[in-house]
Amino acid sequence: MARVLERIGYAIDFPEAQTCCGQPGFNSGYWREARALAERFVGVFRDADFVVCPSGSCTTMVRVFYKELLEGAAREAATNLSSRVFEFSEFLVKVAKITDVGANFPHRVTYHDACHALRELHLRDEPRELLRHVKNLELVEMPYSEECCGFGGTFSTKFPMISAAMGETKAANAGAANVEYVTSTDPSCLMHIDGILRSRKSAVRTIHLASILAQSELSDGNTSPAVTKNSP
Amino acid sequence: MSTPAKEFLHSAAVKSADLAHRSTIRTGIDHYEAAVMRTGARFLDWEAAREQCRAVKWEAVNHLDKYLLEFESRVQDRGGHVFWAETAADARRYISELAARKDVRTVVKSKSMVSEEIDLRQDLEKQGVKVFETDLGELIVQLRDEPPYHLMTPAMHLTRTEIADLFREKYGGVESNDPQHLVDIARRALRDAFFSAEMGITGANFLVADSGMVALTTNEGNGRLGSSLPRIHVVVTGIEKVIPRMQDLAVLWPTLARSAVGQSIACYNTLIGGPRNAKEADGPEEFHVVLLDNGRSELLADAEQREVLHCIRCGACLNVCPVFRKIGGHSYGTVYGGPIGSVLMPHLGGLNKFQHLSFASSLCGACTEACPVKIDLHHHLLQNRRNAVESAERPFGERLAFKLWRWMMMAPKRFAVLGGAARAGLRAVHALGLEGTRLDPLRPWTKTHAPPAIPAESFRSQWRKIATK
Numbered sequence: 001m002a003r004v005l006e007r008i009g010y011a012i013d014f015p016e017a018q019t020c021c022g023q024p025g026f027n028s029g030y031w032r033e034a035r036a037l038a039e040r041f042v043g044v045f046r047d048a049d050f051v052v053c054p055s056g057s058c059t060t061m062v063r064v065f066y067k068e069l070l071e072g073a074a075r076e077a078a079t080n081l082s083s084r085v086f087e088f089s090e091f092l093v094k095v096a097k098i099t100d101v102g103a104n105f106p107h108r109v110t111y112h113d114a115c116h117a118l119r120e121l122h123l124r125d126e127p128r129e130l131l132r133h134v135k136n137l138e139l140v141e142m143p144y145s146e147e148c149c150g151f152g153g154t155f156s157t158k159f160p161m162i163s164a165a166m167g168e169t170k171a172a173n174a175g176a177a178n179v180e181y182v183t184s185t186d187p188s189c190l191m192h193i194d195g196i197l198r199s200r201k202s203a204v205r206t207i208h209l210a211s212i213l214a215q216s217e218l219s220d221g222n223t224s225p226a227v228t229k230n231s232p
Numbered sequence: 233m234s235t236p237a238k239e240f241l242h243s244a245a246v247k248s249a250d251l252a253h254r255s256t257i258r259t260g261i262d263h264y265e266a267a268v269m270r271t272g273a274r275f276l277d278w279e280a281a282r283e284q285c286r287a288v289k290w291e292a293v294n295h296l297d298k299y300l301l302e303f304e305s306r307v308q309d310r311g312g313h314v315f316w317a318e319t320a321a322d323a324r325r326y327i328s329e330l331a332a333r334k335d336v337r338t339v340v341k342s343k344s345m346v347s348e349e350i351d352l353r354q355d356l357e358k359q360g361v362k363v364f365e366t367d368l369g370e371l372i373v374q375l376r377d378e379p380p381y382h383l384m385t386p387a388m389h390l391t392r393t394e395i396a397d398l399f400r401e402k403y404g405g406v407e408s409n410d411p412q413h414l415v416d417i418a419r420r421a422l423r424d425a426f427f428s429a430e431m432g433i434t435g436a437n438f439l440v441a442d443s444g445m446v447a448l449t450t451n452e453g454n455g456r457l458g459s460s461l462p463r464i465h466v467v468v469t470g471i472e473k474v475i476p477r478m479q480d481l482a483v484l485w486p487t488l489a490r491s492a493v494g495q496s497i498a499c500y501n502t503l504i505g506g507p508r509n510a511k512e513a514d515g516p517e518e519f520h521v522v523l524l525d526n527g528r529s530e531l532l533a534d535a536e537q538r539e540v541l542h543c544i545r546c547g548a549c550l551n552v553c554p555v556f557r558k559i560g561g562h563s564y565g566t567v568y569g570g571p572i573g574s575v576l577m578p579h580l581g582g583l584n585k586f587q588h589l590s591f592a593s594s595l596c597g598a599c600t601e602a603c604p605v606k607i608d609l610h611h612h613l614l615q616n617r618r619n620a621v622e623s624a625e626r627p628f629g630e631r632l633a634f635k636l637w638r639w640m641m642m643a644p645k646r647f648a649v650l651g652g653a654a655r656a657g658l659r660a661v662h663a664l665g666l667e668g669t670r671l672d673p674l675r676p677w678t679k680t681h682a683p684p685a686i687p688a689e690s691f692r693s694q695w696r697k698i699a700t701k
Contacts, residue, residue, distance in 0.1 A: 002698070014695045019641040025634050027595060029617030029626070033638035040642065068611070119597035148554045152594025157676045159241070159592050164680035165248035165558040166594070195681025 001054045001088050001210035004101050008092075010050075017044045022069075023061040028154050031069055038066050042077050050095065051085040054210050056117025056185045059087040064120050087117055087185055088210055089127040099133045103213045106136035108179040111209075112170065112193065113146045114186035127185055127209055134212060142177035144169070151192035167196035174204050181207050236565055237588035244559040244592065253389065253560055260388050261551050267494025268548075274496055275486075285487050286606040288480045289542035292441075292472075296532060296541075299441035299474045300523065306444020310506030312519040320350035323522050327352060327433070327466055330520065331361055334464055336430040340422075342448075342455040343367035344435025345383050345545055346468050346524055349567045349580070352433070364425040366454035368418055375402050381561035383568060384492045384547030389560060422454075432458035432516070436469035437544065438484060439521075442477045445503045446521065449488065451495075456502045465504070465516040471523050472541040484544070491546035491604040527580040537612050540579070542605040543572055549599035549609055555592060564589065571599035575612045583616070584624040590616035651690055658686045 002012045022037030041062065045051045053059045062085045066078035092098055111131060117123045131139045150156065150166025170193055174182045180203075184190055187208055194206040247253055275281050292299055304314040317323035331339070339361055341347065353363045353374075365374040369386035373379065375398055380386030387395070396409035399417050407413060434455050438447040446467050448455045459465045475484065481501075489495040508515030532538055550556045550570030561569045566577045566586065574589035590613045599609040620626060640646050657673065666672055667683035674683065 002695075014692075014699070016692065017644050019644055019647045022641075025637060027614065027617070028591075028630070028634065029614075029619075029621035030634040030638075031618045031621070033634050036638055037641050065614075068614075115594070115596035115598075119601055146598075148594050148596035148598065150554065150594055152596070155591070155594045159244065160676060160680050161245035161248045162555055162558050162592065163594070165254070166554050167680075169254075169554075169558075191684060192681070195677065195684060198682035199680070 001052065001214070003214045004092075004103075004210060005052065007216075008096060008098055008101060010096075013048070015044050015048075021058045021061045023057065023065070024153055026061065026065055026069060035069055035074075038062075038069055038078065039074050042066070042074065042081050045081060045085075046077070048084065050091065051081070052088055052091045053085065054088050054185075054208065055187060056087045056090075056114050056121055056123065057188060059085055059090070060116040060120040087121055087123060089117075089130055089185055090121060090123050092213075093126040093129055099129045101130070101133075101213050103133075103137075103215050104135040105212045105215045107181055108138045108140055109181045109183055109207075109212070110140050110142040110174055110177045110179045111145065112142075112149060112174070112182050112184040112189060114184050114189045115148050117185045118146060123185070127183075130209065130213060131183070134215075137212070140177045140179050142173045142179070142182075144173050147173075149189045149193050151189050153188070156192060163192070164196065167192055168200070171196045171200060171202060171204070175202060179204060181205050181212075183207050183209050183212055185209055236585055239565055240563060240588055240592070243563040243565070247560045247563050248558045250560075254558065256389060256391055257557050257560065260385070261557065264494055264551050268490060269494075271490045271494050271496050275490070281483055281487050282604055282606050284483045285544075285604055286542065288475055288484065289544070289605050290539070292475050293532070293538060293541045295476075296471060296474065299476055300439075300471060302441040303439050303444055303474055304521075304523075306441075307506060307519075307521055310444065310509070310519075312444075312506040312521060314521045314523065317522050317524045317526070320524070320526050323350045323468060323524050323526075324352060324355045326520075326522055327468065328355055328359060330464070330466070331356060331431060332359065334430065334518075336361060336464065338425060338429040339363045339431045339433055340366050340425050340429040340454075340458040340462065341370075342432075342434040342450060342458045343370050343386070344433070344468060345380075345567065346435055346470050347433060348380060349526065350468070350524065352468065362425075364422060364429070366422055366426070366452075366458055367450070368415065368452060371418055371422070372398065375399075379562065379567070381569075382547055382550055383545055383570075383572075384550075389562075426457050426461050429458070429462045431464040431466060432460075432462040433466045433468060434459050436467050436473050436521075437488065438481065439469065439474040440478050440481070440503070441474055443503075443505070445478070445505045447481060447485075448502045448504060449485065449498045449500065450502075451493070451499045453500045456500050459502070459504055460515050463516055464518045464520070465507075466520045466522065467504075468522040468524065471525055471528050472543070487604045488544055488546055491544075491548040491602070531576075531579045534579075536615055537575070537579070539607050540572075540575055540612060542607055543576075544605060545572075546604060548602040548604060552598040552602040554596060554598065555594065559592075571609045571613070572607070575607075575609055575616065578616050578619075583619060587616065587620040587624050590620065648690065648692055655686055655690070662686060 005012055020037055021041050022034035025034035063082040070078050111128055149170040150163040156163040190206040197204050272278055307314050315326045356363050365371045372387040381389045392409045396406050400406040403417055403421055436446045437449045486497050489498045507519040549572050553570050556570045564573055566573050568576050577586040593613050595610050597610045640650055661672055668678040672678050
């Protein structure tokens with residue numbers, strides 16, 4: 001993501017004071033714990049022109065849920081910041097107004113609609129538009145692309161059987177699209193889908209949207225290392 | 233000890249792995265979604281219809297006292313009776329005593345989730361009254377002695393072959409599993425019940441305040457027959473069903489029909505205002521409306537979740553829910569299943585007992601997107617989770633884990649050091665070939681997933697190298 005943003009002319013800062021937006025606690029009912037992290041997040045990013053996240057879910061936390069979580073001055077500061085917080089594909093298409101970042105990825109790819117990006121941020125076309133402009137990439141729609149993959153944060157460990165069953169359906173739909181890669185805006189969905197795909201011996205792999213867009217025209221199209229939780 | 237939470241976990245795990253169930257539900261819901269798409273196209277502006285429905289229900293729910301009293305007085309003016317039941321037991325007692333007093337031996341019931349909520353059929357059967365469910369789906373689950381699978385389509389989980397087998401066993405005369413043939417068998421079986429019943433019990437889709445009318449929607453005409461043939465008609469419904477004006481039905485009826493089953497308008501939309509009057513040829517001699525509270529007033533007092541009372545019980549949120557599609561309607565173990573049930577049950581049945589349902593969601597928001605009265609369902613699940621952490625029993629380990637999580641995340645150094653330690657630990661586990669075994673600390677994950685690749689370094693340290701170049 002940083003590479004793409006630099007390529008199109010943005011100066012990137014990675015404030016090392018950042019940790020977590022607080023969503024795991026918020027989603028699990030631990031609003032008091034999450035509140036501390038939300039306030040911390042707002043403080044760390046207060047002076048940025050734009051905050052870009054490689055995750056629709058983290059973006060949703062800041063833009064949608066901070067309003068529910070925070071009160072008073074903290075809420076005001078969060079609201080002020082949240083208008084400058086964007087999911088990556090959203091930032092490229094709506095703010096930078098660019099749909100062709102000069103990427104090359106000669107593979108058959110399907111796009112999984114991550115729930116928060118789709119239903120909270122209303123991003124349906126933006127990621128697809130970016131993928132359509134990647135050279136040599138064939139974008140294929142899978143059936144039920146808008147159905148949740150079943151990750152759901154702590155849901156996947158509290159109710160692993162339900163989560164895995166939902167993941168199986170997603171993996172089967174990706175398989176039905178006969179693609180090499182499933183991509184999405186969110187590393188958490190991809191981590192889950194990847195674990196399901198590999199445990200079911202599927203040949204389909206996952207890759208984050210940012211990793212596709214980072215493949216420059218000069219590269220041979222080989223992918224960067226597997227997307228995992230710790231390397232957005 | 234078996235608790236609702238443990239039973240839920242068990243049943244959900246079993247159903248999630250049931251591929252035949254998964255395929256039956258997928259087929260049913262694919263038909264539903266195709267029909268919804270077709271009828272959706274007939275709305276000039278579906279979003280405007282949702283907004284209008286929401287506005288109508290908002291007005292009603294926020295002036296419930298006024299509209300309910302208006303409804304009551306108009307029903308009484310026409311000689312009907314209105315009974316205010318604070319609890320399920322109050323409602324049951326009123327109807328049972330009425331049945332006993334009037335020497336009722338047979339009851340025909342049309343579909344009513346409120347009657348399920350108060351266990352009405354079981355209560356009447358206990359005093360020796362024969363009760364016939366007359367909605368086809370309800371009849372099928374009654375014959376199978378199980379609760380409705382879905383609040384709109386109670387027998388959604390059954391294939392027509394299974395229904396044919398059931399009818400063969402209960403009625404005989406089954407020659408094929410052709411749906412029309414099966415409907416004919418059910419119709420013949422129910423016809424006698426309709427003619428012999430002394431009491432008809434129905435629910436209500438809406439209570440129209442300005443005219444004192446009960447609006448009843450069915451697709452089989454059973455509600456109309458059951459409310460006009462027997463000499464006593466009892467309507468049992470929740471207090472939140474009232475709407476201000478007759479004209480509100482102009483938007484509510486088609487919206488309900490679309491969201492419930494993908495129709496433009498349901499086949500039978502009936503307005504019932506009281507007992508037969510002197511100039512009428514048919515209709516019941518007595519007309520009773522039982523208005524059930526059963527926890528709804530407390531929900532009304534909760535400003536954050538009051539809008540849950542807007543629900544028109546269309547079942548759309550169940551159909552679109554990926555969790556419901558996997559675990560099925562019976563796993564919930566509640567009268568109201570799916571997203572609306574998970575939101576509602578902690579209010580109707582107690583937070584501690586039903587909190588687990590609010591956690592059993594990936595929070596994907598498909599329910600909120602589908603809701604025709606725009607209830608913010610998945611955000612209410614989040615509020616229930618918060619309420620559970622604040623005032624119900626949560627596992628000690630979980631409370632501790634989130635305290636530790638906060639402690640770690642409040643300091644980037646701790647986060648970096650502990651993250652590095654976790655990666656090193658997992659690399660060691662992988663080096664020893666223990667990934668995916670019982671000794672893998674990621675065991676809760678690797679039971680259902682291939683072990684994740686462990687990154688060599690954090691983004692933080694990658695960034696430092698890039699930044700110092």
